[in-house]
Amino acid sequence: MFVSELEKIAEVSINLFAVKNGIEESCECPDDCGCDGDCNGDCDDSAGR
Amino acid sequence: MTVDVMAIATVTATTPRVAKTILGRGVKILSPERILMPYEHVAFKIDCDEFIIVFIPTLKRVFRIKKELVDAIPDRIFADTPPPTSQLNNLPDYMFCGTNLMCTNHCNLACIYCYGECSPKKEVTMTKGVAIAAVDYALNCTTRIGRKLAYANFFGGEPTQVWDLITVVSKHMRENAAKLGLRSRLTITTNGCMDRKQAHWLAENLDSINISIDGPKDIQDLQRSMSFDRVFATAQEIYKIAPQKLRFRATVSAFSVHSFSRIVDFLGINFPGCPQMYEPLFAMGRAKKLVQAMPDMDVFFAAFLAALPIATKHNCRLKTSVLNLTSKSQEFFCGVASRNFMITPYGEVVACNRMADRDVNIAADAFIYGRYDNSQGRFVFDDVRYQHLKTFTVSSIPSCNMCFARSSCKGDCIANKAAIHPENFQTEQSYRCQAVQQFVKNVLIYITDHGNNYLLA
Numbered sequence: 001m002f003v004s005e006l007e008k009i010a011e012v013s014i015n016l017f018a019v020k021n022g023i024e025e026s027c028e029c030p031d032d033c034g035c036d037g038d039c040n041g042d043c044d045d046s047a048g049r
Numbered sequence: 050m051t052v053d054v055m056a057i058a059t060v061t062a063t064t065p066r067v068a069k070t071i072l073g074r075g076v077k078i079l080s081p082e083r084i085l086m087p088y089e090h091v092a093f094k095i096d097c098d099e100f101i102i103v104f105i106p107t108l109k110r111v112f113r114i115k116k117e118l119v120d121a122i123p124d125r126i127f128a129d130t131p132p133p134t135s136q137l138n139n140l141p142d143y144m145f146c147g148t149n150l151m152c153t154n155h156c157n158l159a160c161i162y163c164y165g166e167c168s169p170k171k172e173v174t175m176t177k178g179v180a181i182a183a184v185d186y187a188l189n190c191t192t193r194i195g196r197k198l199a200y201a202n203f204f205g206g207e208p209t210q211v212w213d214l215i216t217v218v219s220k221h222m223r224e225n226a227a228k229l230g231l232r233s234r235l236t237i238t239t240n241g242c243m244d245r246k247q248a249h250w251l252a253e254n255l256d257s258i259n260i261s262i263d264g265p266k267d268i269q270d271l272q273r274s275m276s277f278d279r280v281f282a283t284a285q286e287i288y289k290i291a292p293q294k295l296r297f298r299a300t301v302s303a304f305s306v307h308s309f310s311r312i313v314d315f316l317g318i319n320f321p322g323c324p325q326m327y328e329p330l331f332a333m334g335r336a337k338k339l340v341q342a343m344p345d346m347d348v349f350f351a352a353f354l355a356a357l358p359i360a361t362k363h364n365c366r367l368k369t370s371v372l373n374l375t376s377k378s379q380e381f382f383c384g385v386a387s388r389n390f391m392i393t394p395y396g397e398v399v400a401c402n403r404m405a406d407r408d409v410n411i412a413a414d415a416f417i418y419g420r421y422d423n424s425q426g427r428f429v430f431d432d433v434r435y436q437h438l439k440t441f442t443v444s445s446i447p448s449c450n451m452c453f454a455r456s457s458c459k460g461d462c463i464a465n466k467a468a469i470h471p472e473n474f475q476t477e478q479s480y481r482c483q484a485v486q487q488f489v490k491n492v493l494i495y496i497t498d499h500g501n502n503y504l505l506a
Contacts, residue, residue: 013112016109
């Protein structure tokens with residue numbers, strides 16, 4: 001099945017990236033916290049204190 | 050007759066009419082759209098009683114499907130986009146574009162749960178020479194691998210207690226990044242107990258200020274050394290000058306979890322638009338014997354979800370570390386798996402700030418993989434330790450293999466696991482695994498109901 005077919009039968013379809021496109025497109029996050037840009041480098045303490 | 054998509058891909062790359070001529074009558078020509086969609090993605094079907102959620106992590110897509118259609122949905126879905134590739138997978142060894150400077154283990158507070166057991170009694174401070182060397186290392190790496198942005202984060206203990214170090218390193222970073230044609234990003238994680246001039250300086254000179262505050266006065270004073278008045282004043286000062294730079298980090302205890310919505314509302318009312326991050330208190334460091342202070346995880350996650358509409362009202366986004374639905378990496382909970390370049394006050398290099406002190410955590414050795422060598426004037430690394438760090442990913446946890454939540458929690462915080470299981474912690478599942486699964490499921494339901502606008506997911 002192709003994702004377009006899934007879209008047709010779904011009651012709700014959400015693209016998690018869509019609402020965050022600005023961040024995704026411009027992301028240059030150099031950090032390594034696993035956020036891949038969500039934090040824009042401000043990701044020192046993902047589980048911190 | 051139907052011909053395999055890939056088999057006729059080359060032929061139909063021309064046009065359907067030409068392809069039909071070449072392949073002959075009776076051949077079903079698949080649409081160009083289908084032929085150009087060769088990537089396969091795992092689809093998780095999650096039973097939600099009245100409907101099915103189909104979650105495709107590598108496409109970052111969530112669907113709500115009628116229950117009677119579940120058998121029509123295969124376990125693999127095709128799309129024209131490949132699985133995302135994280136930049137974390139592609140960096141050479143020992144190439145770090147930034148550093149986290151644990152400037153001192155001294156702290157002007159002694160919070161009830163501090164994992165580092167930092168307090169006014171501790172007095173080890175990083176030398177300026179080590180801090181500058183770490184920044185130079187990051188600048189050099191950034192240039193060598195062609196990145197444009199280098200960063201440094203000030204951390205502690207309480208970094209503002211070594212104010213001179215912050216101002217000197219900041220100046221050095223800005224000036225030398227500019228000389229190399231790089232941008233620089235300077236951030237700080239602080240308890241907010243500083244004077245007004247310092248708050249003003251941070252707001253004007255740094256790029257992001259992360260203040261640890263656990264909530265209104267009754268909660269903050271109980272958990273964080275009677276510090277509410279000072280911290281709140283600092284946050285107000287920074288918000289006045291640079292609201293876009295301010296974000297909050299709150300630790301939630303068994304006591305405060307019942308006030309979760311009140312905390313979100315309090316921060317939202319006073320600092321609208323500022324992101325808020327919430328983590329449960331964990332029994333390590335000073336809280337090692339305070340197991341009863343850990344919140345029930347089902348209660349914590351339910352409270353987080355219940356607070357989302359309140360955050361939305363204040364235009365604040367909420368974050369908690371096991372919620373990473375949109376990160377490109379499918380493997381890494383954080384940078385611990387060989388990407389963190391954190392420097393302890395002693396000049397050692399460590400992959401996790403929670404595992405930086407051997408006296409506090411028995412498993413810390415596994416995370417400390419280098420040191421600054423004064424005689425050589427450079428950082429030296431233990432490659433055995435460094436390579437071992439690369440196994441600290443969700444793929445090393447057998448029980449996570451086919452879990453729909455793994456792309457969000459990534460196996461959860463490995464430091465917490467190391468505190469519970471000092472040996473073989475990298476293969477252990479999270480102590481809160483079941484609660485996290487239920488939470489991720491509830492978040493997916495929430496998103497199909499409300500969208501994703503105010504989740505830092």
